Amino acid sequence: MSVSLWCEEAEDDRSLDQSQTELRAAWDPTVSGHRVIQRLLHVEERYMPSMLYITLIQRDPERREELAKWALEVCCESGCDEAVFPLSVSLMDRFLSASLSLPVSPYCLAAGCILIASKLTECDNVTADTLCAAAEYSVQPSNLREMERVILATLRWDTAAVTPQDFLPHFLASVGQRRDGDGVHSEEELLSTLRRHSDTLAAMCACDSRFLGAPPSLVAAASLNCALRGLGSKGPAQLAAMSEELAELCQTDLAVLQCYSEMIECVLRQRLRGGLQQGPTEKDEEVENERAGTPTDMREIDF
Structure with missing residues (x-):
């Protein structure tokens, strides 16, 4: 008796592209509940940045926020999964918390964190060439791969942070x-x-x-x-x-x-x-109140 291990998750249509046949697993209610939340609460403390880093950033937050917003734009333009951006920012904060200094190319650091986060959470991760293009080629693929190794070494390969x-x-x-069928x-x-x-x-x-x-x-x-x-x-x-x-x-x-x-x-x-100030301001008072x-x-x- 032959046993097939093939998982038929898609129709057998040869005309479909490989990207169209990729399916994401549905939400499993058995992996939810208070037990899972308690475990996440216990683990999240391990991935918090140091208080010294937090204090230093609060004094001069502009540079860090600039990198975070750039990472958000890159993730949106690249069509990344919603989990990529928060994980990449967590990796960046933890790296800066350990080193307490920005590298020569801050955008190389942000791109390296996006690359690692994409590899962890996506089947088809964002490429190094795409990230270099997003940085207007101020970063070369070889520099990005070297930065990736530096980040992993600094974090000791503990990259699956809780977000x-x-x-x-x-x-x-x-x-x-607590739904109430309001229609x-x-x-x-x-x-x-x-x-x-x-x-x-x-x-x-x-x-x-x-x-x-x-x-x-x-x-x-x-x-x-x-x-x-x-x-x-x-x-x-x-x-x-x-x-x-x-x-x-x-x-x-x-x-x-x-x-x-x-x-x-x-x-x-x-x-x-801030968005309304760039357009018509006829309803500013209404929006303010x-x-x-x-x-x-x-x-x-x-x-």
Whole structure:
């Protein structure tokens, strides 16, 4: 009796390209729950940058934020997975935390972190040539590969860091249990919108040095909390209950979660205000008085 180990995940169509037949595994609810969250909470402390590095960055955050925003642009233009950017920023912060000095070519460092993060999280990773082109060929492929070795040696090959995107699906699974069939959106649409908005807000926090010392679990919970409030699909009592649940999941005080949620909304207002100043200003007063929230289209944010 012959046994075939072939996994038939796609139709047997010879006309399909190889890129079109790549499938991602569906979300497995058995790998979620409090046990997984507790494990992530225990591990996240190991990947936090040092307090000395955080203090130094707070004094002069412009350079670090410039590199983070450049990494975000490169990841978006290259079509990278949403997990690549936060992981690349985490690698960059940990490398700078260990060395406490920028290399000769800072963009080579950022590109090297993107390359490593892409290799860890994607099947078809971004190429070195693509990263060199994004850096306007100020970095050569040979320099990028050498920087990759330096980063790996400095971090001792411990590169699978915990990021806010690791917590979001588990927090969403817990929040999804409180759905209330309001008929506005289906459950899948609502969770998909919450995930997209939370990912965007968490990416915004990665670009802002004020969130550098915050644990990834707190950033994920605060981003999801802001997304829930911004969508306006829940009542005050439901939002309060979900905020309490998120604070319990990330093992923090509710006041701390609310504080970080307000910080995210403040940064979001600044981004939106900066984008509006570049266009017509007829509704500036209306936008100024409007309650901060997650917009329907997150592309309005100018990163």
